[in-house]
Amino acid sequence: MTLQNKAFTLLELIIVIVILGIIFSISTPRFRATYTTIQLRNTAQGVINLSRLIRQQAILKRAVYKIEFKQMPADSNDKSYFSVFHKDGSSGEFIADTDRLAKVETPKGIKIEMSKPAQFYSDGTMDMGGTEIYLKSDVKKITLKPSNTNGFFLLSEDPL
Numbered sequence: 001m002t003l004q005n006k007a008f009t010l011l012e013l014i015i016v017i018v019i020l021g022i023i024f025s026i027s028t029p030r031f032r033a034t035y036t037t038i039q040l041r042n043t044a045q046g047v048i049n050l051s052r053l054i055r056q057q058a059i060l061k062r063a064v065y066k067i068e069f070k071q072m073p074a075d076s077n078d079k080s081y082f083s084v085f086h087k088d089g090s091s092g093e094f095i096a097d098t099d100r101l102a103k104v105e106t107p108k109g110i111k112i113e114m115s116k117p118a119q120f121y122s123d124g125t126m127d128m129g130g131t132e133i134y135l136k137s138d139v140k141k142i143t144l145k146p147s148n149t150n151g152f153f154l155l156s157e158d159p160l
Contacts, residue, residue: 033139039107041157044135044142046104048153051118051126054084058120063087068117069133085117111136118146136160 050067058065064087106112113134119127126146133144133153141160144153 036109036137036139040110040135040137040140040142043104043106043110043112044144044155047112047133047135047144048155050084050104051120051153055120055124055126057086058122059124061086062122064119064121066117066119069112069114109137 054065054067057063066085066087068085111134113136116128121127128146132146135142135144137160139160141158143156143158145156146152147154
């Protein structure tokens with residue numbers, strides 16, 4: 001009775017490692033793009049949720065609220081975010097909301113563009129002056145378009 005060797009040869013192991021390396025190098029960019037897309041969608045959902053909350057606050061407190069995007073300098077460690085303001089009844093000027101109702105932080109690599117602040121009124125309407133909110137990454141762009149004046153957004157995704 002002969003005893004057979006049941007081990008892999010060095011050549012077989014090298015071939016398997018090369019094949020796994022090729023598969024990994026092909027799939028890694030796809031996983032990165034998927035992760036970035038998920039971050040982009042979550043940020044867009046955060047902006048939508050913030051706008052709904054601000055709309056509700058404007059109706060509840062019978063005041064005018066606005067949100068505007070604050071881009072932090074590139075050398076800053078702070079993340080960019082939306083600031084919330086409400087109109088002071090006595091002076092009629094917008095002041096920073098100290099309640100800190102909500103904040104949408106942007107993950108690294110995601111840029112938000114908003115040309116004008118959005119204003120929310122006590123009757124539930126909003127005014128964005130025809131502007132849209134763009135969320136961009138290196139793989140995808142999401143556009144938030146105001147739906148009429150009812151305080152809601154239409155979301156559209158476009159690959160870059």
